[in-house]
Structures are given as structure tokens and as C-alpha cells.
Amino acid sequence: MQVLWNIALPVFGIILAGYLVGRLRLLGEGSSQALNGFAYWVALPALLLLSMTRVPIAEVLNLPFIAVFVGGTVLTFVVSVGAGALIFANRPDARIMQGLAAVFANAGYLGVPLFLTAFGAERALPAIIAMVLSAAFTMGSGVALVEIGRSQAANWRHVAADVTRALFGNPLVVAPFLGLALRALGIVLPGPLETFLGLLGGAAAPCALFALGLFLVGTRLRANLREVGWITLLKLVGQPAITWVLAVPLLHLEPFWANSAVLLSALPTAALVFTLAQQYEIYVERASSAILVTTALSVLTVPLILVLLGM
Secondary structure, rough: HHHHHHHHHHHHHHHHHHHHHHHHHHOOOHHHHHHHHHHHHHHHHHHHHHHOOOOOHHHHHHHHHHHHHHHHHHHHHHHHHHHHOEEEOOOOOHHHHHHHHHHHHHHHHHHHHHHHHOOOOHHHHHHHHHHHHHHHHHHHHHHHHHHHHHHHOOOHHHHHHEEEEHHHHHHHHHHHHHHHHHHHHOOOHHHHHHHHHHHHHHOHHHHHHHHHHHHHHHOOOOHHHHHHHHHHHHHHHHHHHHHHHHHHHHOOOHHHHHHHHHHHHOOOOOHHHHHHHHOOOOHHHHHHHHHHHHHHHHHHHHHHHHHHHHH
């Protein structure tokens, strides 16, 4: 019960506040896009860059944790794509988008704020690593597979260019790698710059959560509910279960890292899935519906997982 009051209510309360403000139109037209842009381009990158300059490289390169998180993502993706072919008869590029909707955890806009609230900045590293993996590995692989799925004879140079452009244009990928490079080179940030990044990074958690609430205002259930239900089951139950099997019985991860991998896998679908679907003009309604449903139900499932894991 203490988890619900101290962690879940504040975190999901900010999302609810953003949703209510958006419904009442208190911030006017374009507020969602502006606040989302601030979180994406400014506040979260500042937090990630600063955090990486303070973390030992050995901790960032936690290969067992990376293997567990990526392994849970890949296995769940395979299950989802298989179902997309056998049960829902989706075409190849739509199967890829269904798979992304089932595995792309919202580590940036929900995971990082959740870890900051629950454990403090000094223990938010698993969420930061998961966010970078989601943005770089999951999104990068998704872009490549969608390109391949759209053409039997995909131009590999075109695919590679699209993936490279997507990754190097993503501040949530560039910022932590820049911070890691500064750490590796032994470069210490000047005091004023560190304070500047700290002030901006301090706005990341509430801003990202509030922006998520604003985004949900324009999201509606306009898709095949059976398919959205299958995605939701995989995202909120299947992926964390698979990740737990990899983390605990198989690789015996240290408890905090094992629990973190499971919790991060249990986060709802990230809004970037909708962005990608809109860019390719495939799976748009089902992607937006999956984001809405998984986010709404995560109000119940995330606190439950926190309790079950004893975190």
C-alpha cells in the first residue's frame, strides 16, 4: 500500500493532471506539442548527459542486464509477429508495427521519472540504459524491419541510411552517448554548465509525465479491440514474465538489476511507436489505441509489479 501512495500516485497523478489540463484546454492549442518537444529535445537529454558523466563506465556496460532486457524484447517481439501472421493476418510491415507496439517500453517518459521518484537519481541508471536500448536497438531494428517488410527487394543502403538518420537525429540516444564519451575521456563539466544541465534535467520527470498526459487527450480507441487486447497482454504481462525468466532462473542477475529489468519491461507502449506508424502511414489507429490502453492499465499493473518484486 505504501508503494501506491508514495510512488504510483505521484507519478500517475502527474499524467492525470496533464490529461485533465488538456481536456479542459487550459494551455491552449499546441501545448501538447510544445511541452513534448521541451521534454524530448531539452529536459530529458540534459538529464541523460549529466547522469552519464557521473556514472562509472563499468556500471553502464552491465552486459547481463543488457542481455536480459534485449532478450525479453526480442522474444516477445517474435511472439507478437508470429501472432500477427497467424491470427490477425497482417501484412509484413504491419506485423512489425504490431511487434513494436508489444515491446517498445516507455522507458523515457515513464521509466526514468518512475525510477527517479522511487529510488532517487543515484539508482536511475537501469532506466537510462533501458531507454537508450529502446531508442537505439528497438527503434533502429524496427525502422530497418519495416523498410524490409515494405519491399521484397529492399535497398540496403536506403535502410542503413534511414536507421542511421533515425538514431543520430534522436537526442535521447545522442545525449547519453555524449555523456559517456566525456566520462571515458575524463572531461569534467564546468560548474556553471553542470548546474545548468541539472536545472534543466530536474524538469525532465514532471515535464515528461505531464506531456504524456497531454498526448493521451487526442488518443481514441478506434481499432480492432481483439488485436489491441493481444498487444496489451503481451506488453504488460508477457514481456515482463519472459524477462523475469531470463533475469532470475537463467542468468541470476543481482536482485536490483533483475527487478529493474522486469519493471522496465512492464512499462506501457511508448508514444514513439505512434510517431513511427504515422511516418510510414501503417498501423496508426491500432498503435495509438495500444498506447492508450497500455498506459491506462499500467496504473494498476506497474504498482502491482513493484509490490510483487518487493521494490
